[in-house]
Amino acid sequence: MATDTEVLVLGGGSTGCGIARDLAMRGLEVTLVERGNLTHGTTGRMHGLLHSGGRYAVSDQASARECIQEVDVLQDIAGHCIEMTGGLFVQRPEDSDEYFQKKLTGCRECDIPARVLSGAEARRIEPYLAKDVKRAIQVPDGAVDPFRLCVANAHDAERHGARIETHAEVVDLLREGDDIYGVTVRHDSGPGKRTHKTPGTTEDITADYVVNATGAWAGQIGAMADLEVAVRPSKGVMTIMNVRQVDTVINRCRPKGDADIIVPHETTAILGTTDEEVEDPDDYPEEQWEVDLMIATLAELVPILKEARTIRSFWGVRPLYEPPGTGTEDPTDITRDFFLLDHAERDGVGGMTSIVGGKLTTSRLMAEKISDHICDKLGHSASCDTADVPLPGSENLEALEDAMDEFGLRSPVARRSTQRLGSRSREVLQTTDPNPVICNCESVTRAEVQDAIAQSGSDLNAVRIRTRASMGNCQGGFCCQLLANELHPEYDEETARAAYDELFQERWKGERHALWGEQLSQAMLKYALHATTYNADGDPARTGTDVNFEAFDGGQTDTEAGPSGVVATDGGPRNRGGDQ
């Protein structure tokens, strides 16, 4: 069967969701398809740095200017997704004075507020900076929750009539002659809202225009219609610490290099990153040396990192692109700007544009430019409002402070919940039912989990990215089962069990890279709890083992009490009531 839409967006990352929101607000009929969860590709696998632009102030001033403008915009429209921590570009004694000066001049040229601090002044802001730090430049960097930002965009797109279809993988582009007119998607066999269609079925979605916003996967999509999109996927590792060793974004002030950022993020700090080109964005090695390099190099800036506890590491793949013939060798030198590839102009094939490159901080602006292009193509005239209209959760943030205490939650829990939910707090948390905490590490209550389930269905990884449940120190050790419990009875037992299994394995994937010291101990506790106490590994429902229950001890039988009787603690027979 086929469905039709005006614009079809491929990819549920920050680019795709931004475009979907923008076009839906301009009154177009939009469908977005994503093969996994929202943020499943690169968006959900980044360090969460909200760029002031300081990072690009020397190498790419156009991007730097866009960054500082968008930081202002995001403070207005997405206050609940960002934390303005401030940032420092830190110079060590061995780092070049000349570059420090260039960075400072560059920031000023791009209108990025920048102030020079002495080593001592920098350490007053961040006491764990190394004693021999020479100077620093203070800039308005921040932290952004990419999940929250992306989900808020998708949520708002839906409010404007868009259809957002996750767990729907594009298996073919529909092309007739020189025209692309839609795609075939395969709906995942997963349960619940993972699919609005019958699991395992395919659906043709036709559209007036298709936007390929699949980032590092854009080449694979292009190839389905014999179009070449020479995206150069480049992997980077991020290592998550168990606490915030710093409350300010720390950048190393040198031209380029691996392991030069520390971003405070919610309860954690994220170390980043490396930059290495890979062949296949779905299959690349995740290597020990990358984690070790991260800790060793960043410990030069913040020495306590050497002994600190990491809770997991993860890798993301940047969708780097450069126009044919540029021939840059080192991926760190490839521009971070985005490219709009209109296949009509480029390949003579109409109906589709591919978007590659770009970064989260400027994703709204990027979506605006692309949406302008698409409206132009479709002859649709409407202005862009995305810079002025707050995202759901960021409306009336002032009023939120007053509302903090009213949800009957202990205040640290209330504070964390309202930070995540922003202006949606009241709507989500105002419940007359008991509202226990489900995830203690991140202070996530039942009401917030249920709200996420209502949005995303039975996929607990989708609940995770919405709430941060299972993302703290214990990595789901204590809450995986509790989260699965929350799915019942809306979803059946088998669905809840599968969701638990999927979340448990997903958490383990990142934990493996942090297995020493405290976190190895934590991993053993988690394994012991789930295998010993719950017997999740030997569960007959999972293994399919046909257990001969009769062969097992059924309790000490007592002739008077009947076959199911058990001797009571005083040795006498116990009355089994209903047996009689």
Place this chain on the structure above:
Amino acid sequence: MAITDDVLVIGGGLAGTVAALSAAEHGGDVRLVTYKQSTLRHATGLIDVLGYTPEGEGPLADPFDAIDALPTGHPYERVGTDAVRDALLFFDALTGDTYGGAHTDSNALVPTSNGTVKPTARYPVGTAPGLAADPADTLFVGFETLPEFDGPLAAKHLEAAGVPFETRGVTLQFPGIKRADAKVTRYAHLLDWDEAVDIGRGETGARAALAAGVSDALEGETRVGFPPILGDDNHDVVRRDLEERLGVAVFEVPAGPPSLPGMRLEDQLYHALEEAGVNVTTGVPVVDYQAGDGDRIEHVLVDRKGQQVPYAASEYVLATGGLVGKGVDSDRTHVFEPIFDCHVAHAEDRYEWFVDDAFGDHPFASYGLEVDNELRPQDANGDLEFENLRAAGAVLSGYDFAAEKSGSGVSLSTGYVAGDRAGAEVSG
């Protein structure tokens, strides 16, 4: 001058307490030094002996058949099957009528809070009426404010696991609990002392109010499973009172931490230590040791608020736990035993410490000390680390207790043997 005893046991979990108790039977002076709250509080209070073979075969109806076939180096192989039986007898005598399972060699299958069944050899008597081999229809009762146990979901899951009885679940409000974040001890306290609770039309006792709610939900089931919150000090009275009021059997479904059944067992063990005259020193870590003549430990050093105080003994038992209890610790390149630096065999590359499946065959799960048949730790060459040191419990290598469901059985057996041998040495 060092504080001096005949036997010094380091570690206050199941292995350590049992080691101290079995050493004390020989009559010498025994001291137990324990640092943090023991992992017993995380545990279900069940005594698993062996539920699955190291190859994953199971659940085993008879653990003893499989114990005889365990590979060299497994703690049960080290101490021998008879010692496992002796240790269970020791445990049965210790716990008396508060535990069940002594009447048979067979494992029991106990329903767990997530709705699976797990094999175990001894179970608290409050768990006994819930055994899965008993074909009695069962109602599982969860509470809105206790999110770990979802009665209806557990019931459905047990059905999928193939249990030979009808299961059903309900979720109720727990009478007298106003706050959604009340601790499990609060629930237990309400029932222990049968506190008056407001039921909207006046006050009544907590047990009566709970029974009234459950009674309305019963549809002919002959037993009711609750999360493990049925009292602490008066657990047995609470459970039997509820049975009387409901006219059906009442049991607890073991759950994760904090776990009242684990705490009840801990209380019993510490009470027994007191009865046996064991000196218990709590809240202080053993941080180092002083070597003496030959391959002997002269004394250990205990950290008391930053001051290192010597504790001496003729014989030592190391029962500090595994990775969870920090009896085995690690950094990015090494896995080690932190007090005596006893040899711990492990792969050099830390990416070989684990496998990619979360429930796979993780090498880290069995990292620990290699020991001789007397449970004395050996170095990399197979020579004794010390003549007067024995090791017991999760600090030992050679078994993955989580996969095998053998944790408490190994702690019990090796604690029993290590304490017994240490006690025998000093009583000469």
